[in-house]
Amino acid sequence: MSNSLRGVVVSHAGLAQSLVTAAETISGVAGALVPVTNEGCDGGSLKARIGEAIGDGPAVVFVDLPGGSCLAGAVRIARDQGRGIAVVTGVNLAMLLDFVFHRDLPPAEAAQRAVDAGGRAIRIPPA
Numbered sequence: 001m002s003n004s005l006r007g008v009v010v011s012h013a014g015l016a017q018s019l020v021t022a023a024e025t026i027s028g029v030a031g032a033l034v035p036v037t038n039e040g041c042d043g044g045s046l047k048a049r050i051g052e053a054i055g056d057g058p059a060v061v062f063v064d065l066p067g068g069s070c071l072a073g074a075v076r077i078a079r080d081q082g083r084g085i086a087v088v089t090g091v092n093l094a095m096l097l098d099f100v101f102h103r104d105l106p107p108a109e110a111a112q113r114a115v116d117a118g119g120r121a122i123r124i125p126p127a
């Protein structure tokens with residue numbers, strides 16, 4: 001098993017799969033991100049899905065919204081597993097692209113880099 005961080009993208013409906021597909025297509029890096037949807041499951045099932053996607057290694061869990069079932073499941077997993085899992089809300093494509101190229105960092109550092117990259121990508125372009 002690789003020492004590289006795993007990225008888990010958790011979302012409502014099919015957003016996670018779409019973001020993972022786009023990140024892989026743009027970056028050329030496959031297998032660094034795992035999509036998880038909350039579709040058709042309760043809180044316990046979602047927590048299990050997230051845990052399975054994380055596996056045994058360190059991970060950064062990217063969640064679509066700063067509240068709701070996806071965040072609750074991710075935070076519960078991070079608390080249960082202790083160190084080695086960082087949770088980021090407000091996932092966007094720019095942060096995922098940064099993440100796939102910096103998976104050699106500790107989870108907290110990779111998460112902060114991704115947040116910074118994602119934040120820089122949000123702007124109103126000049127008219």
